[in-house]
Amino acid sequence: MSRGPAPVRAHTPAAEDAAEPDRQFVTALARGLEILRCFDAERRTLGTTEIAHITGLAQPTVWRLCHTLQKTGFLHVVPGKDKLQLGIAAIALGSAALAGQEALEVIRPLLQVLADRYQVAVALGRRDGDSIVYLLRCQGNSPLLMNLRVGSRIPLFHSAIGWSYLACCTPEDREALIARATSEGRMGDEADQQAMATAIAQYPERGFVFHPRPAYQINTVAAAIELPVSERYVVSCGGPDSLLPEPLMLNEVGPLLRQLAKDLQPILLMGRHI
Structure with missing residues (x-):
């Protein structure tokens, strides 16, 4: 994804x-x-x-x-x-770090419910540098199994889960991240940049970003979990567009993911040692 x-x-x-x-x-x-x-x-x-x-x-x-x-x-x-x-x-x-992550075990079944409902993948991640690192990933019975797992690094500027992180940054922090990536040639072509800008602009109203990838026939939505900036988490749901067509993503899956992000907030606040 x-x-x-x-x-x-x-x-x-x-x-x-x-x-x-x-x-x-x-x-x-x-x-x-x-x-x-x-x-x-x-x-x-x-x-x-x-x-x-x-x-x-x-x-x-x-x-x-x-x-x-x-x-x-x-x-x-x-x-x-x-x-x-x-x-x-x-x-x-x-x-030793994983041993204290009780909150993740509470969160796992909540992600699995959504993954099973649509037979796709749902993941929880956190930013590390210019990537989002998967902390949890739940897979439904999808005909398309992505080669991603806990520990996978997802590019911050080329993914729905990365865009959702950028969308909830302050404008100053987001501009600084984008400026650095641009200077280092890691922002992709103009079409990619426009798609990211549009998704981020729509985030305040939608509460999630939508990232269609027609070339790969994959659609993904993602939302940020509102925590202190240094502890921000993001959650995503994606899979083949045959299972997750755009209308379904915008009208049903996206809002469900937005609500899931809200539901995860108090759990992560109580387990902030993660």
């Missing part, structure tokens, strides 16, 4: 903060964490050249950081390949 190339550089809040003078900021640590962020459900193994391309870091810097991450157990060499993957230390850290 998304498209667009992987970002050339992984922008993170830490990296952005580092642009301002901060005597307490440890640049080497931020760069090491930026390397760990390169790995996700789709990019399970990476070479140092790929990591350098994704992060924008110099190759010698990547070599040194990856060596350190290997020594500390956060990265591991894939047997028989010149590739790296997350090590036991990173997996243990992720498991």
Whole structure:
């Protein structure tokens, strides 16, 4: 339900903060964490050249950081390949984070109800850099099964779930994000930009964005969950247009998703440790 190339550089809040003078900021640590962020459900193994391309870091810097991450157990060499993957230390850290996410287990059945009703996919995500990372994904019995799962990264500027995040940003924050992406050539062509602008402009009235993709015969709606800006979540519902034609999305599925976002708000507010 998304498209667009992987970002050339992984922008993170830490990296952005580092642009301002901060005597307490440890640049080497931020760069090491930026390397760990390169790995996700789709990019399970990476070479140092790929990591350098994704992060924008110099190759010698990547070599040194990856060596350190290997020594500390956060990265591991894939047997028989010149590739790296997350090590036991990173997996243990992720498991510790997931252990406290009781709110997600409360939310899962609510997403599954909508997924089963229309036999499509419903996902909950949160922004990380220039992507929305899936925290939950529920799949109905759809004839079209997308190769997406928990941990998948969806491009912020090329997806309904990303557009819904942008739609609930302040105009200043949204303009800053778009300006940076434009300067780095990650905004797509003029038609893509116009489609995004239209969807965002319609969000206040609709309460959701609608993203049709005729070339792929997929339609998606998405809505933001109103929380403090640093903790904002987004939810989406999408599938083949044979199951989710535009009139159904605009008149029925979109409003249901808008209500689902409202229903999830108090659950996420109570479980803000997620």
